[in-house]
Amino acid sequence: MATSTPTPTATIPPYHYATRAEAEAGAIKLGCSGWNQAKVDGTTYFRACASGASFESLVSATIKPASDAQIAITPSPTTTISLPPTSTPTISAQPTSTPVPQTAAPAHAPPPYHYATRAEAEAGAEELGCSGFNGVRVEGTFYYRACGSDESYELLVSGAPITLSGAPCKLESDATVRFSATLTDLTQIASIVPAGSPSGGVIKPHSYLHNKDLPGGKNVRVPVYAVADSVLTSVAYYDTSVGTSEYLIFFDVTCEISYKFDHIMSVAPKILAVAPEIPSDTSEGNRTPAITFKAGELIGYANGAGGQGAWDFGVYDTTYTNQFANQERYVKGNMGQLLHTVCPYDYFTEPLKSQMYALLGTHDQRLVPDVECTTTQRDVPGAVAGAWFDTQVLEFSDAKVAIAMLPGDIVAITGIGGDVRISKGQPTWLDPGLLTTTHCYSGSGRWFFIEIQADGMEMAIADGSGGCPGALPAGATVYYR
Numbered sequence: 001m002a003t004s005t006p007t008p009t010a011t012i013p014p015y016h017y018a019t020r021a022e023a024e025a026g027a028i029k030l031g032c033s034g035w036n037q038a039k040v041d042g043t044t045y046f047r048a049c050a051s052g053a054s055f056e057s058l059v060s061a062t063i064k065p066a067s068d069a070q071i072a073i074t075p076s077p078t079t080t081i082s083l084p085p086t087s088t089p090t091i092s093a094q095p096t097s098t099p100v101p102q103t104a105a106p107a108h109a110p111p112p113y114h115y116a117t118r119a120e121a122e123a124g125a126e127e128l129g130c131s132g133f134n135g136v137r138v139e140g141t142f143y144y145r146a147c148g149s150d151e152s153y154e155l156l157v158s159g160a161p162i163t164l165s166g167a168p169c170k171l172e173s174d175a176t177v178r179f180s181a182t183l184t185d186l187t188q189i190a191s192i193v194p195a196g197s198p199s200g201g202v203i204k205p206h207s208y209l210h211n212k213d214l215p216g217g218k219n220v221r222v223p224v225y226a227v228a229d230s231v232l233t234s235v236a237y238y239d240t241s242v243g244t245s246e247y248l249i250f251f252d253v254t255c256e257i258s259y260k261f262d263h264i265m266s267v268a269p270k271i272l273a274v275a276p277e278i279p280s281d282t283s284e285g286n287r288t289p290a291i292t293f294k295a296g297e298l299i300g301y302a303n304g305a306g307g308q309g310a311w312d313f314g315v316y317d318t319t320y321t322n323q324f325a326n327q328e329r330y331v332k333g334n335m336g337q338l339l340h341t342v343c344p345y346d347y348f349t350e351p352l353k354s355q356m357y358a359l360l361g362t363h364d365q366r367l368v369p370d371v372e373c374t375t376t377q378r379d380v381p382g383a384v385a386g387a388w389f390d391t392q393v394l395e396f397s398d399a400k401v402a403i404a405m406l407p408g409d410i411v412a413i414t415g416i417g418g419d420v421r422i423s424k425g426q427p428t429w430l431d432p433g434l435l436t437t438t439h440c441y442s443g444s445g446r447w448f449f450i451e452i453q454a455d456g457m458e459m460a461i462a463d464g465s466g467g468c469p470g471a472l473p474a475g476a477t478v479y480y481r
Contacts, residue, residue: 014059016045020280023048030058036286037276044277050286112157114143121146128153129162161255164316164336165233169255170290175319177254179227179348181296182355183261183313188212188222191361195314195341196374198402201415203376203387205337206260206314207344210365211304221303224261224311226293227348228253234285235267235275242306245279247271249299256319259344262312267300310363315344322377325386326394326457326481333396343373362408371407378404379481382456384439385432388479401461401479403432413441413448416463420444428468440468449473457481 015026016038023035026048036055038047049055113124114136121133124146132148147153155168163169193208211219230251239245247264249271262283267275274288293299302311318340324330330339345356360371379386387399401415409424411432422429422443430439436456440449447468451460462469462476 012045013040013047015048015055016040017048018046020046022046030055037278039277108139108141110141110143111138111145113146113153114138115146116144118144120144128156129166130156130168131166162318163233163252163255164258164318164340165250165252165287166334166336167233167287169252171231171252171254173255175254175256175317177228177257179253179295179352181225181227182352183227184209184222184224184302186355186359188220189359190365191363191367192345192356192359193310193363193407194360194371194373195343196376196378196404197406198378198387198404198412198414199419201402202399203338203378203402203404204312205316205341205376206262206312208310208363209302209313210310210363211302213365218307219303219309221265221301224264224299224302226251226295226297226299227259228257228295230259230293230295232271232274232288232291232293233258234287235271236283236285237276237279238283239279239281240306244306246305247275247300248283248285250285251293256317257347258316258318260312260314260316261299261302262314263305263309264300264302264311265307268298271299313344315342315347316340317342317347322375323379324377324481325379325381329389329394329481332394335396338376341376343375345373360407362406362410366408368407378402380433382436382452383433384435384450384452384459386481388459388481390477390479392480401459405431405433411441413443416448416461417446420446420448438472442468449476451476453478 015030017023017026020035023046027035030048035046035048036050036052038045047055049058113128115121115124118133121144125131125133128146130147130149130152134145134148134150136143136145145153147156152168156162160168161173188211190210190212192210195205195207197204197208211222214220230253232249233252234250236248237245238248244265246262247267248260248262249264249267250258250260252258270291274291276286304311314337316337320342321339322341345353348356357373359367360373361367385404386402388401389397390400391397399415403411403413406412406421411422411429413420413422420443422441426443428440428442430441435450436452438449438451440447446463446465448461448463449469449472451472453460457480459479460472460476461479462473
C-alpha cells in the first residue's frame with residue numbers, strides 16, 4: 001500500500017512567538033526592547049523588538065560565523081555588551097642594544113557623546129534628548145555612545161529639534177502654525193470639557209468631547225478629521241475595561257506642535273495598515289512610518305470610550321511649558337505631555353475657535369459660559385489644588401491624587417477609591433486653590449480630611465464614610481508634590 005508523506009510543519013522564524021510575553025522575553029535575550037506584530041506566510045506572530053531595523057540587525061548578527069571577530073552593536077536596553085577579549089601579553093626577549101625612546105602618539109579626543117562607560121552614555125543620552133546607548137568602535141577604540149538609534153544620534157548631534165515624542169524632527173520648524181480644519185462634526189457634540197481636568201488621580205493632558213446621546217444611553221458616532229496637514233507618528237490599539245477595543249493616535253504638525261486622539265473606535269485604511277492587528281492590554285503606542293494627512297482628511301470614527309463615554313483630543317506645543325509646584329519632578333520624569341499641554345481650541349483659526357469655545361462645559365453635557373480653557377498647570381503652590389504623588393523619587397510615575405475645579409465651580413477629588421465631585425453650595429465646598437491648612441470635604445456619602453504639610457509640598461489625607469471627623473485621623477496617607 002502506498003503511503004503519503006505528511007506535509008512538513010512550517011518553520012517559525014527566529015524570535016517570532018505565539019504570545020506577547022514570549023516576544024518580550026525574546027527581545028531581552030536578543031538585546032532589544034519591545035515587540036511588534038508580524039505576518040509570515042499568512043500567520044501572525046509576536047516578534048521580538050519593536051523596531052524592525054533593530055530586529056534585522058540583531059538577528060543577522062547572531063547568525064554570523066564565530067570567526068567574525070566583531071563587536072556586537074546592540075541598541076539599549078541590552079543585557080550584555082561584548083567587549084574585545086584581552087589577549088595574554090607576550091614577553092619579548094631582552095634587547096641587545098639600548099632602545100631608542102619612543103614618543104607616545106597623542107591620545108585622540110573621543111567624538112561627541114562617546115564614553116568609556118554605559119552609565120555615562122545613558123546620562124549623555126538624557127542630556128542630548130534621546131534614549132539608550134550603542135557600542136561603537138572609532139579609530140580602533142571602543143566607546144559607549146549615547147542614543148540607541150544611529151539616526152537619532154546623527155540628527156541630534158547636528159542640532160535637529162526634538163518632537164513631543166523625543167524623536168529628532170524631520171518636519172518644518174514652526175510654532176506659529178494653527179489648525180484650519182474642524183476635528184469633527186460639531187453639530188453632534190453636546191459638550192467639551194477642557195484639558196487639565198482631574199480624573200482617576202491624575203490631571204488629564206487632553207480635553208474630553210461628549211457626543212450627543214442616542215436612545216438607550218449610547219452615543220452618536222462622529223467622524224474624526226486631521227485638524228491640519230500632519231504626519232502620523234504612533235498608533236496604539238488596546239482593550240478597555242468595558243470590553244471594547246480602541247485606538248490612541250498621535251500626529252506631528254511641525255517640530256513643535258503635536259496632537260492626539262484617543263478612544264477612536266475605527267480608523268481610516270492607511271492607519272489600519274500600520275496599526276497593530278491584535279489589541280494590547282495597554283495603550284502604549286507603536287511608532288509608525290511617516291504617513292501624511294491633509295487638513296480635513298478622515299482619520300476615523302468615535303462614539304466615546306466604550307460607546308458611552310467621552311473621547312479625547314489633546315494638543316501639545318514644545319515651546320510652551322506648564323509650571324508645577326515641583327517642576328523638577330516633571331522634567332526629570334520626562335513627562336512631555338504634561339509639561340507641554342495647551343488649550344487645544346486656542347490653536348484653531350476663526351470661526352472654529354469660537355465655535356468650540358461655545359461648547360465648553362461639563363461632563364454631564366451642560367454648557368457653561370465663560371469657562372477657562374485650562375492646561376495641565378493646575379498646581380497651586382502651598383494649596384491642595386493639583387496633582388499629588390505617592391513617592392518622593394523624582395522619576396516618571398503617574399500621580400495618585402488629583403484635586404481641582406471642574407467647569408461649573410465643581411470640586412473634583414479623584415484617585416482615592418473613585419472620583420467624588422462637590423458642587424458649589426454644598427456645606428463643605430471650598431475652592432482647592434484656597435485650601436492651605438486643613439479642611440474636610442464631604443460628598444456622595446464620603447468624607448476626605450486634608451492637611452497641608454511641609455510648606456505645601458506634602459499633603460496628608462484620610463477618607464471614610466459618613467460625616468466629617470473633627471481632626472485628621474491617625475493613619476492618614478501622605479502624598480508629595
